[in-house]
Amino acid sequence: MYLAAEHFVRAPEWLWYILGYFFFAGLAGGSYALATLLRLVGDSRDEHAARLGYYASFITLLICPFLLTADLGASWWKFWHMLVDVTPGNTGFNFIYWSPMSMGAWTLFVFGIFATVSALEAFMLDRRRSAGADPGRPLGGAVGLTFNIVGALFALFLASYTGVLLSVSNQPVWSDTWMLGGLFLASGLSGSAALIALLARYRPAASFSRARLRMADGYFSVLEIVLLVVFFITIAAAGTVGRTLPWLPLWTLALVGIATPLVAARGHAPVSTGGGSAVIARAGTNTLVISALVLLGVLTLRAAVIFSAQ
Amino acid sequence: MAIEIKAGEAYGFFTDTSICIGCKACEVACKEWNSLQGDEPAFLADSFDNTGQLDAQNWRHVKFIDNVPDQSVNAGNGTAWLMMSDVCKHCKHASCLEVCPTGAIIRTEFDTVFIQQDVCNGCRNCISACPYSVIGFNAQTGTAHKCTMCYDRLQAGMIPACAKACPTESIQFGPLADLHKAADVRLAALHSQGVTQAQLYGRDDKFYGGLPAFFLLMDKPETYGLPNADNAGLPSRNNVGGYIAALVTAVLGTIAGIVAFRRRGTS
Secondary structure (H helix, E strand, O other): OOOOOOOOOOOOOOOHHHHHHHHHHHHHHHHHHHHHHHHHHOOHHHHHHHHHHHHHHHHHHHHHHHHHHHHOHHHHHHHHHHOEEOOOOOOEEOOOOOOHHHHHHHHHHHHHHHHHHHHHHHHHHHHHHHOOOOOOOOOOHHHHHHHHHHHHHHHHHHHHHHHHHHHOOOOOOHHHOOOHHHHHHHHHHHHHHHHHHHHHOOOHHHHHHHHHHHHHHHHHHHHHHHHHHHHHHHHHHHOOHHHHHHHHHHHHHHHHHHHHHHHHHHOOOOOOOOOOHHHHHHHHHHHHHHHHHHHHHHHHHHHHHHHHHO | OOOOOOOOOOEEEEEEHHHOOOOOHHHHHHHHHHOOOOOOOOOOOOOOOOOOOOOOOOOEEEEEEOOOOOOOOOOOOOOOOEEEEEEOOOOOOOHHHHHOOOOOEEEOOOOOEEEOOOOOOOOOHHHHHOOOOOOEEEOOOOEEEOOOOOHHHHHOOOOOHHHHHOOOOOEEEEEHHHHHHHHHHHHHHHHHOOOOOOEEEOOOOOOOOOOOEEEEEOOOHHHHOOOOHHHOOOHHHHHHHHHHHHHHHHHHHHHHHHHHHOOOOOO
16 A cells, blocks of 8 residues: 555456456355355255355356456457466466466356356255255265365355455555455355345245345445445545545445445344235345345445446 | 667667657657557647557657746746657566466567467456556457567567657667666766756666666656656555455454354244
């Protein structure tokens, strides 16, 4: 961090595709991590929500490579150069650990395996359950546990490295702080909790986990607020906080998204699966509104950060 | 003086802005040799310069810096416009090379920085990293472009086109060690004439380990749109801090998840 940093750089024009990628990568990583936590430390009734998390992770991850490839423009067909160096006489794999973009490309590739296998396993479990067959996990025991934990580590990296990537530049705002990795991760976890809670609305068996997800979302929001404060302190010290002002509407929406789980947690009433249909319907509507606001906040936070530098 | 160009030796530019007359011959020669079409002409309304900036089509750019007061000046106390033929600095510790994920940006046998067009995939991470706003993106090719220090000419034993065309020898090309000596002599001469504001930029390692394309400036670096020593940081300076913040958040987020999801009989 530099006091009164002066920047003479050109913006990379990372716009809509990259915004979309940052959004979906945050949800893909966050959903996998939360699904794994639900499975590891949760109640047996949390398994349904955990499976929703693996599905959400897989689907959101599927979108990511397409967005990244589209962002390359005319060189889209060279997307694989992220992994393979084709320099004549120096061909081989690119693993440039000091370049977050290189690390991210590999993480996307490796995590894709974990997300796919976990989603397939969840699908098989759901199929067996609906067929009344043995619901035992194909990836059970220590192997399954280890698989999910390792996958969750890659997931956490995927949800956070996009922020580090922005910081590892010479752009104003981005390079004036080291908070973006943490901020994007906390935001991704919050958005993922909201997403899984939203999906649970359409899967009655998973409704047990909704309150727990809301509680987790509240904790993630507190984390986000702390990180956001530190973010603004660091860019204020660098003298670039003024660049965020034109994007005040986006920052406001992001704050609304961050604050929503906290407000919801204050007025939270446990939803009993045995409650009346009116209670469940109201809770479902609340979940829809809360999740939509949180997800909008996740998107606008990234938009505000991306556009503030460019 | 003919220069014998040999692979394995470090070459560079010494651009003496005190004798640049703003003729833009360097820009024209660069475009001619490298078949650059240039951008659409535009009226920029801030000086007689209508090139504007270094980018994918402008690998040399003569900056006109109008710091002359509008009111009349008396003979002998006037100031002149500053002119500077800007170019890629081919930094020893290059930010662009550091962040490139594809290996497209390499250091050549002449110690210059070169973007391999067939390897570059247009991710634009180098543009985000370059502190000098040198690199531009060409939407037609889908790749990043910048000065190559006429890599093809060097391989053929010829000096870069811009240095060849410069009529005042403001742009000097040669072995870096020779250029450093020439710059030191020139700076000492200016200082002895009372031009104390003259300074060398990139001659030493304060800027990205030293700049093979370095400058003699007639004002502070910021006036020319160049970062000063306090602001000349490599992108990787934020790697450790960024990952530590992410790691701490990951740990706290996991603890939060455990607290929220821990096994209980009721929700």
